[in-house]
Amino acid sequence: MKKLLFQGDSITDCGRAREEMEDTRHTFLGSGYPALLAAKLYGEQPEKDWRIFNRGISGNRVVDLYARWKIDALNLRPDILSILIGVNDTWHETHYGNGVEVPRYEEFLRRLVTWTRETLPEVKIILMEPFVLPFGHVQEDWPEEIARRGEVVRKAAADLGAVFVPLQAKFTEAAKKYGMEYWLRDGVHPTYAGHQLIASEWLKAAGQLL
Numbered sequence: 001m002k003k004l005l006f007q008g009d010s011i012t013d014c015g016r017a018r019e020e021m022e023d024t025r026h027t028f029l030g031s032g033y034p035a036l037l038a039a040k041l042y043g044e045q046p047e048k049d050w051r052i053f054n055r056g057i058s059g060n061r062v063v064d065l066y067a068r069w070k071i072d073a074l075n076l077r078p079d080i081l082s083i084l085i086g087v088n089d090t091w092h093e094t095h096y097g098n099g100v101e102v103p104r105y106e107e108f109l110r111r112l113v114t115w116t117r118e119t120l121p122e123v124k125i126i127l128m129e130p131f132v133l134p135f136g137h138v139q140e141d142w143p144e145e146i147a148r149r150g151e152v153v154r155k156a157a158a159d160l161g162a163v164f165v166p167l168q169a170k171f172t173e174a175a176k177k178y179g180m181e182y183w184l185r186d187g188v189h190p191t192y193a194g195h196q197l198i199a200s201e202w203l204k205a206a207g208q209l210l
Helices: 033-044 062-072 087-096 102-119 142-160 168-178 192-209
Strands: 002-008 050-054 080-084 124-128 163-165
Touching (some): 002 033, 002 062, 033 192, 080 102, 080 192, 087 142, 102 124, 102 142, 142 168, 163 192, 168 192
Parallel strands (some): 002 080, 080 124
């Protein structure tokens, strides 16, 4: 049996079930990239007896992940852990004065990874780059800050032995051809096409772990 855990905010959550079925293969994983990846793994690798969990929670910042990390990550004892977090750390400052500045974001992201490694030395960790496109909810100063967060994630992955999944450049390039709203509904949340883009890039970067 292999366990795969997706962690993050609304981009990961996507309406996933809050109560898990006894057999996780029947648990609703939401309508986003975790479900797309689960369908592929369940369909193509039945011999590995995958158990796939989605613990994304809409609105979460990196500090929210840290607060619930033991019960929603470590206690599940995943073989592979995938994390996508960062846009709310910017968004919540703009709307509520409750964001997480970039240096503290880096501090807590690294704490999550090192805590996980200390508890689960064999776990494989995947860090996904946060992204936005400049329309909808996205304000003028967001892209620069999200880019800084992306660099934090890239460097943390390199320093801490995690796999890095690049996403910002992929969305930016894709938007040039078909438009921003084809990929993201509001500058932040992916459409079905956007979720497929994420799933494809995840597989390119992390497929060797499966």
